[in-house]
Structures are given as C-alpha cells and as structure tokens.
Amino acid sequence: LKATAKALAKVPQLNGFWLDDRLQVSEAIHIGFAIALRQGGLITPAIHHTDLLDMDELMAAVRDLIMRTRAGRLRGSEMTDATIVLTSLGDMGVDKVYGVIYPPQVALVGFGKIMDEVWVQDGLIGVRPVVHATLAGDHRASDGRTGAEFLDLLNKLLQEPAALWR
Known part of the structure; x- marks a missing residue:
C-alpha cells in the first residue's frame, strides 16, 4: 500500500476517475484494497489519504478496515472514494494477478504470491524471492508508457522497504 501510494504521487494519471468523458486526477490518494468476505465474495473499501499515513x-x-468490513460497518465514503484498487491473490497461491478495473477508477494494481525464481543480479545467477506486480489501466486515461513508469517506480520502492518507513 505504501509503495503504491508513493508511486502514485509521481504518476498521478493513474490516481483518479474517468468521469464526464475525461480523466479527473485526484489530489488525494485513497487506495482501495480487496478484502475477501467470510461468506464469499469480496469488497474493496478505501484507506483515505494512504500517502499521508506512516507505516x-x-x-x-488496514486491520481496522478489515475488521469493520467483515462486521459490515463500513462508511459510505470508504466504499466509493478509492482512487485506485490494489488486489493480492498470493495467499491463494496465484503467481500473477490480471485484475479488472472498477469504473470510474482508471487503474488496478495486482500482486501474486512471493516465490523463489532464478534471477541474475550483478552478473551472478541465484535464486531469490520475487513477487509479480501487474497493472490494469484504462487507456482513455493513460498509456503503456505511463503504466511502465508506475511499475518501474513501484519496483524500485519495493526493493528498498526500509525507505517506506520514512
């Protein structure tokens, strides 16, 4: 969530809504995240001002929102204000997530499970833990270059997790 918020601050075209036939970029970053319901299905409430919260x-x-979601005690704004959605199916054993955007939002970030992969780093071959992040974007609001810029920033942020605490 924190890495996504920081990347959105630098790529604002993915943080907003497609309304009235145009992109409306949101100044606030409200990240919705998918929460599985015990009785089945899922819901995607938002954490408001995600970028302003420390870890x-x-x-x-997150703990509060999960608890209130499963108890059926969400506020209306938490259900309608997400400027982007984050979903993860890693706990279900899914390698990669190709999510569907929830209109009027213009982007969704998906994370798969952490898995060991053969990786070359600094000319050395080794096995390291890897998670695949994907991005679904509304091409009316952005293009592949914008998506690549966002994913590159997200990758760099996730490579330095200590920096997310600052």
Whole structure:
C-alpha cells in the first residue's frame, strides 16, 4: 500500500476517475484494497489519504478496515472514494494477478504470491524471492508508457522497504 501510494504521487494519471468523458486526477490518494468476505465474495473499501499515513498508522488502518468490513460497518465514503484498487491473490497461491478495473477508477494494481525464481543480479545467477506486480489501466486515461513508469517506480520502492518507513 505504501509503495503504491508513493508511486502514485509521481504518476498521478493513474490516481483518479474517468468521469464526464475525461480523466479527473485526484489530489488525494485513497487506495482501495480487496478484502475477501467470510461468506464469499469480496469488497474493496478505501484507506483515505494512504500517502499521508506512516507505516504504523497504515497497518492500524488496514486491520481496522478489515475488521469493520467483515462486521459490515463500513462508511459510505470508504466504499466509493478509492482512487485506485490494489488486489493480492498470493495467499491463494496465484503467481500473477490480471485484475479488472472498477469504473470510474482508471487503474488496478495486482500482486501474486512471493516465490523463489532464478534471477541474475550483478552478473551472478541465484535464486531469490520475487513477487509479480501487474497493472490494469484504462487507456482513455493513460498509456503503456505511463503504466511502465508506475511499475518501474513501484519496483524500485519495493526493493528498498526500509525507505517506506520514512
């Protein structure tokens, strides 16, 4: 969530809505994330101002939102204000997620499971843990170059997790 928020701050074309036949970029970053319901299905409430929360506040907000979602006690704004959605199916054993955008949002970020892969780094072959991040984008609002810029930033942020605490 934090890495996504930081990347969105630098690639704002993916943070907003397609309304009235045009992109409306949101100044606020409200990341929705998919929560599985015990009775089946899922719901994607938003954490408001995700970019302004430190990691401790963000983790508390996630725990609170999951608890209130499963108890059926969400506020209306938490259901309608997400400027982008993040989904992860890694806990279900899925390698890669190719999500579907929830209109009027213009982007969705998907994460698969963490898995060991053969990787070349600094000319050396080794096995390292890897997670695949994918991006679904509305091409009316952005293009592949914008998506690539976002994913590159996201990758760099995830390579330095200590920086997310700052």
